[in-house]
Amino acid sequence: MDGFVPQQRLSLRHFSAAQLTNIVERSHFRLCLVLVLLSLACFLPGFTSLQPMDRDEPRYAQASKQMLETGDLVDIRFQDEARHKKPVGIYWMQSTAVAIGQALGVPEARTTIALYRIPSLLGALATVLLTYWASLAFLGRRGAFLAAAFMATSVILMVEARLAKTDAALTACAVAVMGGLARAYLSRGAGVLPRRTLGIFWLGFAAGILIKGPLVLMFAGLTAAVLSYRERSARWLLTLKPKIGLVATLIIVLPWFVAIAIKSGGAFYSASVGHDMLGKVGTAQTYHWAPPGFYLLSFFATFWPGAIFAAIAVPFAWIHRREEPIAFALAWIVPSWVVFELVPTKLPHYTMPLLPAVAIITVIAIFRHFVGPHRPAAKLATILIPFIPIGLTVGLSAVAWTFDGALPYRGLPFMIASSLVALYGWRLFATGKVVPSLWAGFAAAIFLSIGVFGFTQLDLRSLKLSPRLAEVARNLSCANPKVATLGYREPSLVFLTGTGLEMLETGEEASAFLKGGGCRLVFVEKRFEEAFRTENQRLGQQPTLSTRVTGFNINSGRRLDIGAYASGS
Missing domain, CATH: 1.20.5 (Single alpha-helices involved in coiled-coils or other helix-helix interfaces)
Structure with missing residues (x-):
């Protein structure tokens, strides 16, 4: 026994990183556990402390909060305005997360933005794990791990994991669908797909429709069309059991789509299709306009640290484009990327569901020793x-x-x-x-x-104007004050102060609001203060200036100086 301990110490001393890697790679579970730990290290810092990020995140969170306030799980509203742009899936997920938080005793759960972000965090984790699963159709375990690690550490997924929006969850659904489609294509003629693959594919398809409408259909449809043209046949799609899958999809998604059609009188479809979707391909939404090539340039930031390796692998993809794995990955990337580049409305996260295919090609090129310092420049x-x-x-x-x-x-x-x-x-x-x-x-x-x-x-x-203003409202000596704002209209302020926040247009309206009696607070941006003071003098009232909040509004690109005026406190 005395001679055993030194031997054990010797073996531990010579236990190398390569041996540890080999032990981890023997198990899918261990690799996935490492991926989860890597993802959490990238996704969790600041998850609870980052303020609601205007404008989209608090709009989603506020609409989910109003579902809990009203008990209406069909209609989607931001204050009194119908929010008929996206389907209901993400709102249900966020409302459920907050309801669970309330049940567990989380204080002020309905204004705790981190609870609304949980579906995005889970969506980002699912994106990483599903990238690993999808990559196994192309690569061995080590390669699939590296492809998934590229996603876990990418800047764009780190951002979206922290935002209470649709994009992380949509990407997870897209990767689930594309992983199933890859198995159907790469194993065509080999028999029936496993039930697990079919379940992942169709569940991702149905959930993707409930989260963001037809985008999942576009990713899968364009890929399938390109590959079917390449094969001069679409029979390989039959292994996905389309009849059974489409029936299951309709059972999942149809009830809400019928309910919202009845409740809105068809307004949901005219707004979501006519304004939101067609507005992106037309000229209606010029706020996020960018020229073609925007995604190619932004890619080097959004897919960091993997972007430059992917760029070096581009010639490899072209040289080997006729190989089936590369052909599938290119069919996943290129058609949808072209669509996004041609659509006038552009945001960096739109191409995120295409990035797992970029990671797969990059890892294949690395493993074949194409990517390295020997490449030009x-x-x-x-x-x-x-x-x-x-x-x-x-x-x-x-x-x-x-x-x-x-x-x-x-x-x-x-x-x-x-x-x-x-x-x-x-x-x-x-x-x-x-x-x-x-x-x-x-x-x-x-x-x-x-x-x-x-x-x-x-x-x-x-940059934290809304949290600081909301803190002023919470610190008033009276309970449940009525709050209004003039000159600062960010959705985050609605989310943090309450659904009843009034949006005012003029200094006269702000003065009249304070005249309404009871405990009231109005935020007045400096540009409107002269008209506000003039009207106060005319009405004979002298509201108390509680404090001033100064800062910079990223969305408007302006420095703001906001006075908080109270009455009846």
């Missing part, structure tokens, strides 16, 4: 690995200094660490150690997440 191009964290470190420091007069000292050490690790990753790539450079990129993403979302955003106080 690759050593220079991979400067993008440290460029993003260095750029964010400098940029966010400049923002904090400009608007708040101080550097983000809590976040700086982590952002600097991210930059240094990314620089090390660049050096690894330059010396031919491509896979280790990937791991350096993943580590840099964790440090970046902690630095930016965990700490730096806390120090950007000037």
